[in-house]
Amino acid sequence: MIKFTAVTKKYKDITPLDNFSMEISAGETVILSGRSGSGKTTVLSLTAALTRPTSGSIEVNGRQTAKLPEEFAALFRRESVGMIFQNYNLLPNLSAIDNITIPLLPTKITMKQQNERACVLMEKLGIADKAKTAVNRLSGGEQQRVAIARALINNPPVILADEPTSSLDAKLTDTLLEIFAAMKAEGKTLLIATHDRAVAESGIADRIIGIEK
C-alpha cells in the first residue's frame, strides 16, 4: 500500500509537487498521468525514498519513509521497491546478467542462487541468450527488459516505472504491457508514470491519477 498525505517537494526555486495526496492499495496498478514537469517522476522518487519530501508524510507497505535515514532507506528500497527508469539506467560496462544481479550483490544470497534467479527472469523476458552480452550492445527493447529483470530480481512487492514506453516502438510497447500484466497477475503493486496514451488506454491500469500543476 502506498499513501501520500499532503506531500510537498520543493527545490531551490521550483516546487514540482505541492500538497499532493494519493492512496494506492496493495496489488493495484495505477497510472500517474500528467504533462512533462508535472511531478510524476518526483512522486516515484518519493515513493522509493530516493528523495525526501519537504513536508507531508509517505507510507509504503506500512513503513513511514519520509524521514528514513539513508542507510534504512536503501534497505527499504532493496526489500520493497523495484524501479524501471525511462532511460533504463543500466551500467554500460557490465553484461546483461551482471546488471540484473547488481541488487543482490550486497545481500547474503549466494552467487549461484543469484545467477539462477537472473536466468529464470531472463528466460521469462526472452533475453536468456543475451546474458553475457554487454548491455551497450543490446537493442533498446532488450535493454528495457534487462532493466525490468533488475527491478524484479529482489521480488519486491512494489514496482515503479517511469515513462517505460518512451523509447519503445508500438510492438515493444505491447510486449512491455504484457510483462506488466504478468506482474499484476502476480499481485505486485504497479505505479506507472506515463503520458503515453497507449498505456493509459491499454486497460492495464485499475486507476489513473492525474497530476496537474
Added chain:
Amino acid sequence: MKAGLLEFALCSMAGRRSKFIFVYIILSLLMILCFSVFFVTASLRAESSYTADALPDISVTMNKGGRNELISTSRIEDIILLPGVKYAEPAYFGLYRFDYLKANLTVVGIDPFAEQYSEAFENAVEQNKNILSHDRWMITGQKLAETIDAIYNKKAFSFSQPDGNYIELPIVGTFAPQSQMMSASAVLTDVQSAKEILGIPDGKAVQISVYTGNPEETDTIAQKIAAMFPDTKVETKEIKQTAVSNLFDFSSGIFMLVFAVSLFTFFIIVFDRASGLNMEERKEIAVLKAVGYTPSDIITVRFYETLITAVSAFITALPVAMFYVYGLQAPFLKSIFIGFSYIRPEFILPFVFPAKEIALTFMVTVPVYAASIIIPAWKASITDAQESLR
C-alpha cells in the same frame, strides 16, 4: 568481506580499465621512487658504518667563536689522567684543494702501526704491506689513484705546502671496496707528511682522539673533558655516527621523498577530482542507491577498487625498486645521495630491507589516495539521487 561487492568492484574496474591503469601506473611510480629512496638510504647508512667504526670514542677539538682552531697536544697529558681513558693521541687531518679535479681531498695523517688503527686499517686498506718500505706514503681510493695515474702517469702525487714547496708522496695502496663511499676523496698519509701538507706546526693538532676502555663510561668522560677544557668541542663517536646517518636521512632522502610524495599524490588527487566523480560515476552511484545499495555498500565497493589498485601497485613497485637499487645499483639516484663529484666512489650497495619505512610508505600513500576516491563517493551516496537518474 562481501564477495558480491568485490566482484562488482572488479567488474566495474574492468569497465573503466583505462582510468585504473593510469592510476595504477602513477601509484606504482610513486612507490618505486619512495622504496628506492629508502633502499638507497638504508644501504648507504650501512655502508657508512664500515668507516665510522674507525672513529675515536671521543674527539676533542678547539672551538673559538664558532671557528675550529688547532688544539695544543699538551692537553693530552691532562686527558690521559682521567679515570677510564685508555689512551689519547693527536689527530692530523684537513682539506687539500685538488684544483685539477675541482675537488677537496681529505688528508689524514696516521701511524699505520698504532694499535687503534690496526683493525680498521686492515679492513679498509688493500696492499698496505708496502708501507713499511717508505718513510713517506699515501693511500687513497681506487678511483682517485687511477685518476692521478692517468693525469701524471705515475703512482705518486705532489702536494703543495703552505710555504709554496712541493712534497711528493708515493701511492702505496688503495682502500678496500666496502669503505669506498666514505673514503673516495680521502688520502691517508704518514703523520709528518700530513702536518707539512696542512701546515700544522709541532705541538699542535686538529683534534685530540680519546679512546676509552669501557663504552658505558664514554659519555661521562666526555663531560669531564668538556668541563676541564671549556674552550673545546667534545663529541662522542655515537654523535658523529648519528651525524653521518642524518646526512643521508634528512638532507637528501627525506627531501626527495617529501617532494615525490607531494607531487605524485597531488597529481593523483587532481586527476581524480577532475575526472573521478563525473556524470557517469555520479549516475552509477545513483543507480546503486536506487537498487538498494546503502552508503556503506557504495563505500565498500570504492574501497575494494582502491585496495586492488594500491596493492597491485605495491606488489609491482617493491620488486622493481629492489631490482633498481640492488640489481642495477640505483643509477642516478645513488649519485644524488653521494654527490656528482668527479671522484665519486665506486662501491656496491649492500642489501638492506628497511621494512618499517616500506610499511610507512604504504600507510602514507594509500590512505591519501583512498580518501580522494571514497570521500566523493560517500558524499554522492548520501545526496539526492533523483537528478542523476534522469
